[in-house]
Amino acid sequence: MVKILVAGFSGSMGQQVLQLIEKTPEFELVAVYAPQASEKDRARYNLKETVKIYSHLEEIERQADVWVDFTTPTAVYENVSFALEHGMAPVVGTTGLTDEQVQTLQALAQTKGLGGLVAPNFGMSAVLLMKFAKEAAKYFPDVEIIEMHHADKKDAPSGTALSTAKEIAKNRLPHHQGAPTEVETLANVRGGDYQGIKLHSVRLPGYVAHEQVLFGGKGEALTIRQDSFERSSFMGGVKVALEKVLELDQLVVGLENIL
Numbered sequence: 001m002v003k004i005l006v007a008g009f010s011g012s013m014g015q016q017v018l019q020l021i022e023k024t025p026e027f028e029l030v031a032v033y034a035p036q037a038s039e040k041d042r043a044r045y046n047l048k049e050t051v052k053i054y055s056h057l058e059e060i061e062r063q064a065d066v067w068v069d070f071t072t073p074t075a076v077y078e079n080v081s082f083a084l085e086h087g088m089a090p091v092v093g094t095t096g097l098t099d100e101q102v103q104t105l106q107a108l109a110q111t112k113g114l115g116g117l118v119a120p121n122f123g124m125s126a127v128l129l130m131k132f133a134k135e136a137a138k139y140f141p142d143v144e145i146i147e148m149h150h151a152d153k154k155d156a157p158s159g160t161a162l163s164t165a166k167e168i169a170k171n172r173l174p175h176h177q178g179a180p181t182e183v184e185t186l187a188n189v190r191g192g193d194y195q196g197i198k199l200h201s202v203r204l205p206g207y208v209a210h211e212q213v214l215f216g217g218k219g220e221a222l223t224i225r226q227d228s229f230e231r232s233s234f235m236g237g238v239k240v241a242l243e244k245v246l247e248l249d250q251l252v253v254g255l256e257n258i259l
């Protein structure tokens with residue numbers, strides 16, 4: 001039995017994770033955490049009497065083996081540090097960790113003898129998009145990324161878009177794209193820039209999570225697109241992570257590295 005704490009249980013993703021745990025006999029929900037949480041949430045979210053409800057990080061006691069994190073970019077580093085310090089293996093979907101923070105957490109995991117997973121996207125379509133985009137970048141060095149998300153999303157660019165850019169950059173020499181004399185007559189209209197790769201973030205009601213990678217070549221173009229139409233699309237990846245995380249001996253980055 002994998003004993004699990006869900007941080008961010010009241011959010012869109014946290015609720016999906018609770019459903020996944022409920023229908024998986026090998027998983028047991030032992031605690032939940034969110035800053036606004038209260039005992040009223042037990043009835044509201046149909047939590048069993050055995051589930052501990054926490055609203056303050058420092059009050060959390062170690063009942064769980066695994067800490068699932070779908071919270072906010074501002075909280076995730078402190079949360080995952082806490083989890084590791086208290087002997088819980090983290091499965092992290094929250095975006096916003098910097099490369100330096102991930103390295104620090106990896107060192108902490110090693111010190112504590114724990115494994116874990118940080119995945120910018122638990123959806124198979126996004127994992128494959130990143131793999132294909134990295135491959136395509138060998139042949140198409142001119143590329144732009146457009147990510148489209150629901151209007152409630154707090155961070156931009158999406159963690160997936162940033163990870164896509166980082167993967168592409170491994171196979172592409174940094175260079176300026178577009179005319180050298182290009183001028184923006186409207187501020188930031190060319191988008192964000194990661195090593196010369198332009199990223200564009202769209203936020204609209206009705207959308208969930210979508211990404212297009214546009215490659216342009218001489219007289220041709222390649223477009224790779226993925227769509228998460230429902231948040232249930234992430235749960236296959238979360239399930240694999242929860243099944244495997246206690247076997248890991250390091251903090252792994254990317255779902256593809258445990259499949």
Ligand SMILES: NC(=O)C1=CN([C@@H]2O[C@H](COP(=O)(O)OP(=O)(O)OC[C@H]3O[C@@H](n4cnc5c(N)ncnc54)[C@H](OP(=O)(O)O)[C@@H]3O)[C@@H](O)[C@H]2O)C=CC1
Nearest residue numbers: 008010011012013034035036071075093094095120121122
């Ligand atoms: N890796 C992946 O595949 C995916 C990753 N994500 C990422 O997961 C994260 C959460 O997304 P989503 O569920 O849509 O967000 P929501 O806004 O719906 O939920 C956020 C949750 O975090 C809690 N929270 C807010 N502030 C803190 C804090 N300081 N410490 C701990 N918990 C906090 C909220 O609790 P309260 O209500 O009490 O404020 C709520 O339960 C985002 O970073 C998103 O990008 C999303 C989808 C897929």
Ligand SMILES: O=C(O)C1=N[C@H](C(=O)O)C[C@H](O)C1
Nearest residue numbers: 095120121153158159160209
């Ligand atoms: O906030 C979201 O919704 C999502 N966040 C992740 C990201 O920032 O890449 C994963 C997915 O895109 C959904």
